[in-house]
Structures are given as C-alpha cells and as structure tokens.
Amino acid sequence: MTWTIKPESVTAPDSVATIRAYIADIAGRYYGRPATEQEIDAALAEEPDDELVPPKGAFLLARARADGAVAGCVAVLMVADTTAEIRRVWVAPRARKGGLGGLLIRTAECAALDMGAMSVRLDTRRDLVEAKRLYARHGYEEIAPFNDSPYADHWFGKPLRPLPALRERSL
Numbered sequence: 001m002t003w004t005i006k007p008e009s010v011t012a013p014d015s016v017a018t019i020r021a022y023i024a025d026i027a028g029r030y031y032g033r034p035a036t037e038q039e040i041d042a043a044l045a046e047e048p049d050d051e052l053v054p055p056k057g058a059f060l061l062a063r064a065r066a067d068g069a070v071a072g073c074v075a076v077l078m079v080a081d082t083t084a085e086i087r088r089v090w091v092a093p094r095a096r097k098g099g100l101g102g103l104l105i106r107t108a109e110c111a112a113l114d115m116g117a118m119s120v121r122l123d124t125r126r127d128l129v130e131a132k133r134l135y136a137r138h139g140y141e142e143i144a145p146f147n148d149s150p151y152a153d154h155w156f157g158k159p160l161r162p163l164p165a166l167r168e169r170s171l
Contacts, residue, residue, distance in 0.1 A: 001098055002065045005107045010052045010059040010075075018061060018073045019049065022090035029127055030151070049088075051077055058111045059088075062100055071095035074104040076111045079121075084112035086122040089131065101134045109160055119159045123152035 008015050023043045027035035035043075052059040052075050062072040072091040079085045086108045091100045112120050121143065124131045132154060140156035147155075 001071075001095070001100075003062050003071065003100060003103060004065055005060050005062045005074075005104065007054075007058045007111070008061045010049045014061060014070050015059055015073070018070050018090070019044070019088065021092065022073060022088055025090065025093070026125075026128065030125070049075065052087075056115065058115070060104070060107060060111065062091075062095075062104060064095075072100050072104055074108045076108045076115065076120075078112075078115050078117060082116060082118040084115060084117035084120045086112070086120055089122070089134075096130075101130075102138060105134065105138050109158075113160050113162055117160055119157060121146060121155065121157040123147065123149060123155045125151055126153040 010016075010019070020040055023040045024035045027039055027043060031039070049059065051057045056078040058076045060074050060076075061070050062074075063069060064071055070092070072095060074089045075087040077085050077087060086105070089101065089104055089108070091104070109120060122135065122140070123146070124135070135156045138158070140158045143155050143157040145152070145155050
C-alpha cells in the first residue's frame with residue numbers, strides 16, 4: 001500500500017471523523033470497553049485541537065493512494081521557539097503493521113523542521129506498547145515529564161537534524 005500524507009484543516013469533515021476514531025480507539029483501550037460518544041466529546045473538550053493551524057501547528061492525514069481512504073493521522077505543534085510536540089499519532093486498525101506509523105512520524109518531524117523546530121517531544125500511556133516501540137525504533141529516548149496529563153506515563157524526545165541540502169551536480 002502507498003500513502004499520501006498532507007496537511008488538512010483540523011475542522012474538515014475527514015479530520016474530525018479521524019480524530020474521533022483516534023479517541024474512540026485509545027479511550028476504548030483505556031476503559032477496556034468501547035468508548036461512548038459522550039466520552040469522546042469529553043476528551044475533545046479536555047484537549048481541543050484549536051492550535052493545530054499554521055504557522056505554529058499542523059494536522060496531517062494519511063490517505064491510501066489507491067482510493068483516498070483515510071488511514072491515519074498525526075499532529076505537530078510548536079510549543080517553544082525550537083521545540084515541537086507530536087500529537088495524535090494514529091493508524092487505523094486496517095492499516096496497521098504496514099509501516100504507516102513510521103511514515104507518519106517521519107512526516108511530522110519534517111513538518112516540525114519546516115516550522116523551525118530543532119527537537120521534538122511526545123508522550124504516551126503505558127498500555128500503548130506499540131507506540132512506545134514505534135518511538136524507540138525512530139530514535140526517541142525517554143525524557144523527564146513535560147506535562148501533568150493523567151493520560152501520559154512516558155515522555156520521549158528527539159533532536160532533529162535537517163536533511164542536507166541537495167547540490168546541483170554538473171556532469
């Protein structure tokens with residue numbers, strides 16, 4: 001499967017549906033049962049996505065190139081002059097285990113670099129073991145807590161290194 005990952009408005013219908021699916025997925029794991037619509041609404045009210053707009057934020061949707069179906073998302077928010085936070089990393093169950101999670105992380109890192117970040121950070125819960133493995137595979141290391149979220153048990157960070165500029169070569 002091949003993917004297209006592009007910024008989209010966090011208020012666009014596909015973005016709203018994807019964020020709700022993400023929250024339903026992780027809340028369901030947290031509660032050990034399917035999350036209710038009221039619980040999803042409460043989670044959105046607790047952690048709104050209003051800041052995920054340029055120039056300090058971005059919300060990215062991953063779509064299958066074959067049919068345009070949304071398969072995942074990731075968000076980036078500048079939280080300091082040179083630090084970005086990666087949020088809402090999610091791959092739809094039907095698209096898991098195919099490398100999309102890593103592609104979302106790398107795309108978010110590029111977006112963070114474009115916004116001026118020199119480092120990125122993120123957090124996750126202890127039960128999201130796949131997320132912890134994904135972050136470790138991509139060079140993230142545990143750091144001191146940077147928030148007091150009741151849904152964060154592990155905090156990770158990573159310095160960003162800009163890709164070298166391409167130089168024209170003469171033949």
